[in-house]
Amino acid sequence: MRNKEIIFESKDLCKSFLMTKAVDNVSIKIFKGEVRGLIGENGSGKSTLASMMAGILKPNKGEMFFYGKSYDPKDQVDAAKSGISMMVQEMNTIEGLKISENIFLGKENEFVKNGIVNRKNMNDKAKKVLVEFNLPEIQPDINIELISFENRKLIELAKSLYSKPKLFIIDEATTSLSRKGRDLLFEMIKKLKKQGTSILFITHNLEELMKICDTITVLRDGKLIDTVENNDLNEDLLKNMMVGREIKGDYYRKDYDTCISTNPVLEIKNITIPNVLKNISFNLNEGEILGIGGLAESGMHTLGKVIFGAKKAESGYIKDIKSGKQIKKINDAISNGIGYTSKNRDQEGIILLASIKDNIALPSLEKFGKLSFVNPKREKDFCLEATKKLKVKMNSIEQLVLYLSGGNKQKVVLSKWISRNCNVLILDSPTRGIDVMIKASIYNLMQKLVQNKKSIIMISEEILELIGMCDRVIILKDGEISKEFKRSKDLTEEKLVKHMI
Amino acid sequence: MNNKIWKKALISLSLPIIVFVIFYILQPSRFGDLRSMYMILQQAMLPSVMAWGLFFILTLGLWDFSLGGVMVLSGIVGGIIGLIGNAISPMLGYILMFTISITIGALLCFINGIVYIKLKIPSIVVTIGLLMIYEIFATIIPGTNGTGVSLYRNLSMFGRPPYNIIIGLLSMLLAYFLYDYTVIGIQVRAIGSNEIVAKSMGVQTEKIKVFAFVIAGIFVGINGAMTLSYTSMMIPQTSLASLGRIFSPVMGCMIGIIFQKYINPIIGILIGEFTITMLITGLMAINIDATIQKVVIGIFLIIVSGVVTRKRTV
Numbered sequence: 001m002r003n004k005e006i007i008f009e010s011k012d013l014c015k016s017f018l019m020t021k022a023v024d025n026v027s028i029k030i031f032k033g034e035v036r037g038l039i040g041e042n043g044s045g046k047s048t049l050a051s052m053m054a055g056i057l058k059p060n061k062g063e064m065f066f067y068g069k070s071y072d073p074k075d076q077v078d079a080a081k082s083g084i085s086m087m088v089q090e091m092n093t094i095e096g097l098k099i100s101e102n103i104f105l106g107k108e109n110e111f112v113k114n115g116i117v118n119r120k121n122m123n124d125k126a127k128k129v130l131v132e133f134n135l136p137e138i139q140p141d142i143n144i145e146l147i148s149f150e151n152r153k154l155i156e157l158a159k160s161l162y163s164k165p166k167l168f169i170i171d172e173a174t175t176s177l178s179r180k181g182r183d184l185l186f187e188m189i190k191k192l193k194k195q196g197t198s199i200l201f202i203t204h205n206l207e208e209l210m211k212i213c214d215t216i217t218v219l220r221d222g223k224l225i226d227t228v229e230n231n232d233l234n235e236d237l238l239k240n241m242m243v244g245r246e247i248k249g250d251y252y253r254k255d256y257d258t259c260i261s262t263n264p265v266l267e268i269k270n271i272t273i274p275n276v277l278k279n280i281s282f283n284l285n286e287g288e289i290l291g292i293g294g295l296a297e298s299g300m301h302t303l304g305k306v307i308f309g310a311k312k313a314e315s316g317y318i319k320d321i322k323s324g325k326q327i328k329k330i331n332d333a334i335s336n337g338i339g340y341t342s343k344n345r346d347q348e349g350i351i352l353l354a355s356i357k358d359n360i361a362l363p364s365l366e367k368f369g370k371l372s373f374v375n376p377k378r379e380k381d382f383c384l385e386a387t388k389k390l391k392v393k394m395n396s397i398e399q400l401v402l403y404l405s406g407g408n409k410q411k412v413v414l415s416k417w418i419s420r421n422c423n424v425l426i427l428d429s430p431t432r433g434i435d436v437m438i439k440a441s442i443y444n445l446m447q448k449l450v451q452n453k454k455s456i457i458m459i460s461e462e463i464l465e466l467i468g469m470c471d472r473v474i475i476l477k478d479g480e481i482s483k484e485f486k487r488s489k490d491l492t493e494e495k496l497v498k499h500m501i
Numbered sequence: 502m503n504n505k506i507w508k509k510a511l512i513s514l515s516l517p518i519i520v521f522v523i524f525y526i527l528q529p530s531r532f533g534d535l536r537s538m539y540m541i542l543q544q545a546m547l548p549s550v551m552a553w554g555l556f557f558i559l560t561l562g563l564w565d566f567s568l569g570g571v572m573v574l575s576g577i578v579g580g581i582i583g584l585i586g587n588a589i590s591p592m593l594g595y596i597l598m599f600t601i602s603i604t605i606g607a608l609l610c611f612i613n614g615i616v617y618i619k620l621k622i623p624s625i626v627v628t629i630g631l632l633m634i635y636e637i638f639a640t641i642i643p644g645t646n647g648t649g650v651s652l653y654r655n656l657s658m659f660g661r662p663p664y665n666i667i668i669g670l671l672s673m674l675l676a677y678f679l680y681d682y683t684v685i686g687i688q689v690r691a692i693g694s695n696e697i698v699a700k701s702m703g704v705q706t707e708k709i710k711v712f713a714f715v716i717a718g719i720f721v722g723i724n725g726a727m728t729l730s731y732t733s734m735m736i737p738q739t740s741l742a743s744l745g746r747i748f749s750p751v752m753g754c755m756i757g758i759i760f761q762k763y764i765n766p767i768i769g770i771l772i773g774e775f776t777i778t779m780l781i782t783g784l785m786a787i788n789i790d791a792t793i794q795k796v797v798i799g800i801f802l803i804i805v806s807g808v809v810t811r812k813r814t815v
Contacts, residue, residue, distance in 0.1 A: 056701070
């Protein structure tokens with residue numbers, strides 16, 4: 001029986017950003033030892049609510065209580081001292097610092113004697129923390145940028161839990177973790193729950209939510225719709241609550257016998273990067289969605305970059321069949337009608353501090369003028385058309401991309417290539433960190449593109465997505481092609497996973 | 502593991518070795534003997550001391566163009582008080598010269614830090630503005646008639662070996678300790694890499710920035726006293742002429758930053774200053790004009806950073 005002690009409560013909490021009401025009179029109760037899921041579409045107010053709880057943002061109205069006492073943290077540090085800490089989606093560790101320095105940043109005084117930081121003690125304690133988080137192979141005295149993105153995220157988890165919070169908020173942090181990382185996180189959540197720590201788990205992954213949460217709160221347009229026990233839920237009901245209308249079933253392709261052309265548009269031959277990729281060869285055919293799957297470190301993300309010319313292979317080549325030209329650098333790819341969306345959208349796919357217009361126009365500037373002059377009207381019309389096609393939710397075309405939701409940022413990334421009329425799109429984790437509605441619209445878009453004889457390479461760590469959307473799926477393991485599967489009703493997760501590990 | 506350390510050591514020392522070999526081949530009679538290397542080491546110490554201080558500011562991602570003016574002003578005031586002390590005893594003279602120079606250096610850079618924090622304008626703008634003020638202050642110090650200070654060969658111990666090298670090495674140890682073994686050093690690096698994340702982790706970013714400026718001021722004060730001890734006089738400069746005094750320290754910092762993957766940047770700075778000084782000496786040995794020397798140094802820096810960056814990318 002769940003503990004009924006309320007540890008956190010909000011009453012009529014409100015937060016607005018200019019004209020937009022992000023959180024609208026939300027009253028929520030969280031109980032001791034509870035794993036509460038928080039779900040909603042992009043822009044529903046989940047992250048804003050969590051940020052207020054974690055001291056990152058201040059509410060405009062309403063009250064918060066923690067263990068029955070009034071709770072109004074000055075900042076994140078104050079919130080952590082009170083017992084609420086948060087792990088965010090973005091990278092929250094600092095390059096240039098050692099792992100031990102990252103773990104204890106802001107708490108160095110624990111290791112100071114006579115003004116000197118005792119590095120040995122710091123490293124020893126960091127080692128204990130790493131072992132506790134199942135990362136014994138990582139040395140605490142190396143610079144953090146030398147370890148993988150996933151391990152950095154796990155170190156962030158360790159850092160957030162070091163202060164032993166009573167309420168731990170996880171804000172869409174699982175999107176950057178592999179299966180192994182997620183399993184570790186879920187194990188940690190179970191352990192924390194047993195210890196009486198409450199968890200607020202924000203994710204777009206309904207499957208995860210239903211697997212791990214005791215109760216789920218649904219937000220829509222800043223308002224709290226309902227809080228439901230997990231036992232009473234199914235995915236369709238959740239989606240309905242999120243969107244406010246009936247949505248049945250999933251959003252993947254329904255066809256299984258579509259005839260795919262055997263005309264190749266791109267030839268990938270013997271691509272090798274020592275210790276990363278080994279003799280990767282395959283063709284991409286016209287009008288097909290080719291999936292590439294595997295574990296996070298299988299080399300598939302690097303392969304995407306190599307095909308786009310963003311990374312150099314030691315041997316092998318990529319050839320555009322129509323022009324007969326090899327793709328050796330990014331400009332070759334773009335001029336041969338190839339577009340690419342990176343897994344690390346905010347760092348590699350989009351310029352956050354530039355406008356929607358500047359981002360969309362950037363790869364297509366030659367279309368708007370002559371002799372280095374850009375015709376502003378043509379540029380604006382082009383970009384408006386692109387945003388209309390993908391239904392980007394924005395205030396204006398001049399709005400900074402930084403202020404868009406994750407799903408709309410992804411739409412901007414896609415629209416810059418689609419508006420170029422690319423024949424080949426390499427999409428790396430295109431639906432990462434995106435809500436169900438925008439996911440569905442991206443899948444819909446992909447289907448329309450291939451119907452118009454465009455070709456797509458979709459690199460994804462989500463097996464269901466690969467099974468649901470692709471005509472073929474190539475599985476990479478340790479940098480090599482392990483197996484290729486054709487689209488089929490009988491294709492299951494187990495069959496793919498068997499060749500990944 | 503040992504192989505890795507040797508490899509890193511070799512890469513870090515490759516620059517001075519290459520420069521040495523080139524000039525030794527070109528002019529063996531006028532370059533490369535132990536005595537000239539010893540001279541080069543002494544000459545490299547002066548800009549290194551300023552470079553170590555400047556490095557804390559550069560690590561934050563900021564600039565301080567006033568350090569030349571701070572050095573002159575702190576040196577002049579330190580020298581004047583030092584001479585007064587010297588009249589009682591040379592020991593007192595040295596203590597006062599260094600203490601006052603360091604205090605003035607720290608105070609002026611504290612002002613730099615506070616003005617930057619409060620006005621929230623770029624550090625380049627703040628420090629160039631303050632440099633102009635410090636330069637004028639140096640000309641109106643009472644009793645100097647605008648001509649600065651002359652030690653008349655007194656208090657010159659730290660301008661000679663081995664004392665200049667000893668104080669240089671002690672400064673290096675201080676910088677190394679501050680950078681790697683103090684909370685300030687860790688937090689300076691954190692802010693420089695990602696200020697937003699550092700702040701969210703509880704780092705008091707504004708306070709640390711001011712501290713970094715003060716640390717720079719301390720090293721500039723040491724540099725001021727050392728320079729005065731070496732040259733025996735410090736003359737005020739105006740119209741931003743003292744800006745040129747940070748040229749060499751900046752070069753050293755750049756080399757320290759470029760090689761920081763292979764060696765601690767504090768040590769890298771000394772290697773960098775030694776290499777630049779050796780380069781200048783070598784160019785003089787082969788009769789290259791002073792103007793051309795600066796061009797050569799600029800090209801040298803571009804090539805070095807290009808090669809090292811390329812290696813990192815691959």
